[in-house]
Amino acid sequence: MKQAKKKAFRDFITQKGLKSTRQRDVILDCFLASARHISIEELYLKLRAKNPNIGYATVYRTLKLFAESGIAREIQFGDGQTRYEHATEGEHHDHLVCTRCGKIIEFENETIEKLQEEVAKSHGFLIENHKLELYGVCSLCKK
Amino acid sequence: MKQAKKKAFRDFITQKGLKSTRQRDVILDCFLASARHISIEELYLKLRAKNPNIGYATVYRTLKLFAESGIAREIQFGDGQTRYEHATEGEHHDHLVCTRCGKIIEFENETIEKLQEEVAKSHGFLIENHKLELYGVCSLCKK
DNA sequence: GTTGCTTTTGAAAATCACTTTCATTTATTG
DNA sequence: CAATAAATGAAAGTGATTTTCAAAAGCAAC
Structure with a gap:
């Protein structure tokens, strides 16, 4: 299922004519290994632990791509922070x-x-x- | 029903040891005379029309008081703007x-x-x- | 109503969560 | 490997909301 999402994202990237980069791979791995509802801040900090010079903007941009590609979904619980949850095809909860x-x-x-x-x-x-x-x-x- | 809310807010003010000010009166009147779901920006502009030097911060602060007192409720529809709706005791929609x-x-x-x-x-x-x-x-x- | 104390106000600065900009680096394609 | 287009990171910019702070306004006791 993680493989399925990785593939889905790879396909999305190719189909859109985008590039596959080290950062995108790292962020995807980290996202897939995280809790179902993670805030950008949390993910960013987790990423920084291993990748000290990954940019805030890159995380934001990449998460937007995840959402676009259908493997993640933006949610807001009214605490002023956007979270991303793992989206499963056609499912809503x-x-x-x-x-x-x-x-x-x-x-x-x-x-x-x-x-x-x-x-x-x-x-x-x-x-x-x-x-x-x-x-x-x-x-x-x-x- | 507008009177009831005015009274409820007056009571809240007194009970909390706060002060009754011209601005709070004006903002309350304007709020009560407005659509059921008004954004702070909208309310602010409406207020400025008659009260050219009322402050943005005052509107924000006062709306928070309305919410605290129970006569209004904060809502967000995900467009990045907080709105306030008229809250009716114990009712939720x-x-x-x-x-x-x-x-x-x-x-x-x-x-x-x-x-x-x-x-x-x-x-x-x-x-x-x-x-x-x-x-x-x-x-x-x-x- | 004047005094004294506290709260409120408005303007401007600060904050917070993002987004954009831009020069540089990196993928991909010929 | 060169050419080209996209991606990155740092820093600046946004937009909504909050905070700061000095001045103004309520409120209570004289």
Whole structure:
């Protein structure tokens, strides 16, 4: 599955006439080896540990490419930081976000999705994408 | 209902030992007379029309107070601008956001809320608040 | 209403998360 | 290997929001 994403990104690069560079490889490896929802800052710091002179801008640019290529997805939890999650083809999930420790749990719920479609339809709306986040306290922080 | 909010804010001010100022009155009036989802920029410009020397910072600070007092709620639709909506005690609504014209439609759906609770419970999560936004094309923009 | 103390205000500077610029370096292609 | 086009890193630039700070305005007790 990591291989599949690497291939997907390589294909994207070739198809767009872009270049395959050492930085892009390094960033991709680091991204794929990271938690499912990583902020740019976090990824940048992780990268700097091994690659002391990789540029901030390069990380930003590369993550945008990941999103474009479909292997990552931008998400924002309202804390002012953009995060990137590993995107899996055609899949979408929603999030439970712990406001205490920052833990993020993913979930999917068919019924909710269906109801969303109904709501949209009743307003003549065509849904392109959606965002559902439940903010609260996770089981560990509740204690 | 506007009176209720004015009172609620006055009460908040007193209870917190803050001061009632001309600016806060003006901003509150302007906010209450505005569309349900107004950006800070929009509100600021509206205010400047009548109060040429009100400060940007004051508007920001005051809107934060509104949110704290419960008469307004911060929302972000991912366009990089914070908006404030009129908050009604204990009520929460979700949004349909047209990605073409920016129109925002509010909706509420009991069943979705109930399902959210179930999802949360199954993860031992305690929901404090949530955010559901459906992005897409509104009926007018579809044509 | 005047005094004294605290909060608020506005303007400008600072911050924060990105984005752009640009000279230099690096891939790819002939 | 040269030519060319894209990518990189450092630094400057953005845009939204915050902070700073001196001056102004509320509020309470005289």
